[in-house]
Amino acid sequence: MSLNLGPVILQKRKAKGVTQQQLAKFIGVSKASVSKWETGQSYPDITLLPLLAAYFNVSIDTLMAYSSQLTAEQIREVYTSLIAQFDTRPAADVLAAIEDTIHRYYSCAPLVLEMGQLLLNHGDLLPGGTAVEKSSRYLTRAQELFAHVTEISTEPVLLEKARDFSAYCSLLLQRPDDVLTALGQFVPTYFPSESLIAWAYHLKGDEQRAMATTQSALYQYVTIMASQLTNYLQLVMGQPEKLRTTYARGWALIDTFDLAKLNPASVINFQVSAAMGYAQQHDATAVHACLTAYVDCLAAVKFPLRLHGDAYFDGIDEWLAQTDLGHALPRDEHQLQTDFVTVVLDNPAFKLYLETAEFQPIVQRLTQIKERLTYA
Structure with missing residues (x-):
């Protein structure tokens, strides 16, 4: 964070109605020094800050436009x-x-x-x-x-x-x-406070806020459910039937809420986890299907990748804007692009599959995506 000392000195000097020369004389520096402070070319010596603050009758923190708390x-x-x-x-x-x-x-x-x-x-x-x-x-x-x-x-x-x-x-x-x-050792009982917030807006007659609140809750439920199913895929890799059932139900959720467009990162993670599970079971057909769906989703992603709503979740923008990072993702954009490709191409679980002729189209598409991202 850069100091805003120069603009503050300029603003305070003009408010006081004094010239650069008058300020310089009081502080004991040259007029050129004051000019450089105000234009940001240099800063006052730290020993001069108390004198400047006293001259303008403000605290040093105010003078430096500094606050220990940020919005x-x-x-x-x-x-x-x-x-x-x-x-x-x-x-x-x-x-x-x-x-x-x-x-x-x-x-x-x-x-x-x-x-x-x-x-x-x-x-x-x-x-x-x-x-x-x-x-x-x-x-x-x-x-x-x-x-x-x-x-x-x-x-x-x-x-x-x-x-x-x-x-x-x-x-x-x-x-x-x-x-x-x-x-703790058990999942705590969940109490949906968002339902109370939504119903409070409903009682106030603010149906738009009630719907937006419920939408933001549903959006989170869906993305969290997709994430939990992704985690569960990794836990049931040794159980073929449960893996297939989990994948089918997860894909139904993804398709129902159009998550490939709404939150492609969640779909990408889901597909690669499923592919790893099928690879452990030596099911080449299922691995191929999952990686094909993975590449299809990745190829359709438009960068920069931002969280957003859609025609169904059309009231969540205000909620997204007030979250910690707003519409941005926590991971560095360019690193995320690289991760999406290398998680498959450099994954030991897929090495033997990617060397076969059947999987070469997937390798070629991923390589093309990698080149596109590199030169974007």
């Missing part, structure tokens, strides 16, 4: 700005920028939470040795940030997110007992 929109801008740096700056510089942001806003719980998620989602792109070493390093650092959120916040939603993300880190770090300690 949701500002946090979103910080997050997207940092992940965009992966395309233009060395990984070590990006890491330094992340840590600098954390240090600067260490008392802003929502920002700290997002920085933990950033490390969770992009740790593989940061410096630190082997993939295993990096995973351990940044998952541990993310957990430290999530723990800090619980120390500085009393907001129930933030505390719940921090707990859940920390448990997810524990899972990736192969610490199952920590997960169960944090979350």
Whole structure:
């Protein structure tokens, strides 16, 4: 985050009705120095800040346009700005920028939470040795940030997110007992507060907000269901009948709600998980069908990939806009494009299949998609 000191000095000077020369004389610097401050070419020496603040009768924080707390929109801008740096700056510089942001806003719980998620989602792109070493390093650092959120916040939603993300880190770090300690051994009884919100709007006569609230809940239910079915596919790989049933029901859900267009990432993950399950069962026909559907979905994806509604979910834009990252995805856009291709081409589970003549059209299409994404 850059300082807005120059514009503030300019605004305060004009409001006070003094010239650059008059300000320079009071502070004890040259008129050229004041000019450079106001145009952002340089900053005042740190020892001059109290004098400047006193001259304008404001606090140093006001003078620097600094606040320890950021709005949701500002946090979103910080997050997207940092992940965009992966395309233009060395990984070590990006890491330094992340840590600098954390240090600067260490008392802003929502920002700290997002920085933990950033490390969770992009740790593989940061410096630190082997993939295993990096995973351990940044998952541990993310957990430290999530723990800090619980120390500085009393907001129930933030505390719940921090707990859940920390448990997810524990899972990736192969610490199952920590997960169960944090979350418990059984799924908690779910109480749908969104239904209460929707009905409250209904009682107020605001049918549009009632429908939009219910739509946003349904949208989440559908995408979460697709994600859960994807996870379940991985758990039933050794049970052929249950794998086939789960795939059939999952595909019915995807088709019913047109998820290939609404949320293609969920469909892509579902198909590759199913293909891996069928590969374990040595069912080449099913593997081919899943990977074909996978490539069809990937080929139809339009980048940049953004969360959105459709003709059925036509009232969720306002809800999406107020979520942590708005319409954006948490994963870096270009890295996500690469992952979509390499998860198949570089997957050991598919190696023997992709070497056969039957699967060559799939390999060729994926290669073409990879080239298209590379030069886009």
